[in-house]
Amino acid sequence: MASGWANDDAVNDQINSTIEDAIARARGELPTGESRCECEECGEPIPEARRKAVPGVKLCLQCQQEKDSQNQVSSGYNRRGSKDSQLR
Template sequence: MAGGWASDGAVQEQIDSSIEDAIARARSQLPRGESLSRCEECDGSIPEARRQAIPGVRLCVACQSEQDKQRQAGAGYNRRGSKDSQLR
């Protein structure tokens, strides 16, 4: 049962939409094309096993780890927390 202006199932629709957005964002970041033998960032060698495991890989393990850390630092935005803080 919904209250106020929200329709029945509105919360679930928002959850589903957030999940779909996250999936689309993750898919857009997947590498495409042919794997490189040298890293785009540091020009280090990319092992054959990594190139076969991840088609389209562009970075070595060290550079990819650093890029993942940087992305993780900016991924902490919480819509619900932001809304709650505005209501106080």
Template structure:
């Protein structure tokens, strides 16, 4: 019989499912397979240690840092919509 109330632990189950989905999305974005010997952006050689540490690596450290900085700037936290900014 439906009572309209959530089961005990329903909120935690929802949190766990959200975290699990985020982890799966992040893992799908990770490169896999053999890495490149030279950066696909600047053609600089990629050290063997980096290729062993990062499976499927395609960029050198400098190009990867630049790409991460671009992605970080574009997908930041929306501070205008935060509750804290609305109080000011």
């Protein structure tokens, strides 16, 4: 597949880089250390089952869900590099 200045695997390299970045970001958000007994945000007790299931947990389930919904990341797709955007 001819692609101008880019090598033949440029698209695959971009996809792999996007996936690797997402994995690194997710791993960086994993809790570490000792679990807390009370939520950092609201102060509610964190159930023992949650503390055992997620070592290092610092938020109750409700606060964690709110945090996760705020941290949703859009895909890092490069629209400028696609043929469709160049034809417009």
